[in-house]
Amino acid sequence: MSEKELINDEKIKLEDVKPDKTLRILTGDRPTGKMHIGHYFGSLKSRVALQDKFQTFIEVADVQALTDNFNNPDKVKKSVNQIVMDELAVGLDPNKVTFFIQSLIPEIAELTVFYSNLVTIARLERNPTVKTEIAQKKDLFGESVTYGFLGYPVSQAADITCFDATYVPVGEDQLPLIEQCREIVRKFNSIYGDTLREPVAVMSSNMRIKGLDGNVKMGKSLGNALYLSDDLDTIKQKVMSAVTDPSRIRKDDKGNPDICMVYYYHNLFTDKEECKNICEECKAGKRGCVACKKQLIESINKVLEPIRDKRKHYEENPKEVMDILMAGTDKARVIAKETMEKVKKSMKLDY
Numbered sequence: 001m002s003e004k005e006l007i008n009d010e011k012i013k014l015e016d017v018k019p020d021k022t023l024r025i026l027t028g029d030r031p032t033g034k035m036h037i038g039h040y041f042g043s044l045k046s047r048v049a050l051q052d053k054f055q056t057f058i059e060v061a062d063v064q065a066l067t068d069n070f071n072n073p074d075k076v077k078k079s080v081n082q083i084v085m086d087e088l089a090v091g092l093d094p095n096k097v098t099f100f101i102q103s104l105i106p107e108i109a110e111l112t113v114f115y116s117n118l119v120t121i122a123r124l125e126r127n128p129t130v131k132t133e134i135a136q137k138k139d140l141f142g143e144s145v146t147y148g149f150l151g152y153p154v155s156q157a158a159d160i161t162c163f164d165a166t167y168v169p170v171g172e173d174q175l176p177l178i179e180q181c182r183e184i185v186r187k188f189n190s191i192y193g194d195t196l197r198e199p200v201a202v203m204s205s206n207m208r209i210k211g212l213d214g215n216v217k218m219g220k221s222l223g224n225a226l227y228l229s230d231d232l233d234t235i236k237q238k239v240m241s242a243v244t245d246p247s248r249i250r251k252d253d254k255g256n257p258d259i260c261m262v263y264y265y266h267n268l269f270t271d272k273e274e275c276k277n278i279c280e281e282c283k284a285g286k287r288g289c290v291a292c293k294k295q296l297i298e299s300i301n302k303v304l305e306p307i308r309d310k311r312k313h314y315e316e317n318p319k320e321v322m323d324i325l326m327a328g329t330d331k332a333r334v335i336a337k338e339t340m341e342k343v344k345k346s347m348k349l350d351y
């Protein structure tokens with residue numbers, strides 16, 4: 001497939017992108033807490049694969065994080081280092097990836113203002129992602145959502161276009177934001193002349209990992225998440241309290257692995273052959289839940305141990321993390337300034 005053909009598509013799959021080091025990908029995270037294994041399977045793993053195929057830019061979206069955490073700046077500040085440590089720990093290489101901090105790139109804020117003329121309130125209110133989030137945040141927003149939160153898709157369009165990104169690797173929930181970005185780009189180009197690149201969403205993974213309690217969402221507030229930084233004792237304690245088939249009381253009761261979260265997690269962390277074995281033994285009543293959980297703890301630890309060790313290095317050397325962020329921000333800023341110059345020229349703001 002040629003680049004032109006791809007660009008006409010709304011989204012493409014990770015397997016279908018042709019490696020090209022002249023092209024840039026951009027993605028971002030809101031710094032609102034440490035990352036869990038949902039992030040690992042949902043996006044981090046594919047980012048590690050992508051870093052060898054494209055110029056990879058990862059934004060620590062602190063300004064966006066404030067749109068729904070404006071009353072908690074400490075949380076956002078503390079999380080900046082934490083998420084970058086998580087990313088480095090899973091194998092994102094600072095020599096290949098440019099990590100930068102959103103608030104240190106004022107051009108993004110400037111672009112957001114320019115783009116805000118090209119989007120209607122009604123269109124923002126119709127954005128399915130924003131709509132869902134507003135409904136979930138009734139406690140924070142009460143009767144009326146803030147201007148900043150309603151407008152964050154505009155700011156995210158600025159994130160992406162500021163760096164002339166071709167591809168944006170995201171999960172399904174983010175697709176409406178990329179679509180909105182593409183609309184803004186088309187509108188900008190049609191009014192001010194061909195200036196901006198229309199980005200393409202790359203579906204990083206459809207995997208949405210359930211929490212240890214079986215909840216479809218995993219998160220801190222739900223208390224059902226396994227964090228990349230969890231130590232062995234924490235993993236043990238979380239797995240031991242995971243939800244199994246409730247009808248199994250004695251070891252020889254026949255079980256149903258399909259309703260058991262321990263089995264669900266075995267499928268993520270234990271090799272396929274062994275999973276088959278677990279399934280058969282459980283169904284035949286030949287497997288105890290406690291032993292099954294202990295085996296899972298080992299499988300999980302095998303994956304998380306090297307990540308935890310690598311993370312430890314950065315935890316002990318926070319300056320190294322800050323240096324990576326600052327060097328990346330400097331590099332990103334150069335590109336942002338180039339974009340801003342082009343944008344201002346097109347908009348006749350080049351005094």
Ligand code: TRP
Pocket residue numbers: 026027028029030059061064156159160168169170174
């Ligand atoms: N909205 C994204 C999320 O909540 C984070 C994000 C900010 C982002 N800027 C971005 C994602 C730019 C892709 C591109 O996960």
Ligand code: SF4
Pocket residue numbers: 244245248255256257260261262263278282283287288289290292293
């Ligand atoms: Fe779940 Fe394993 Fe118990 Fe079966 S034996 S119910 S798979 S924990």
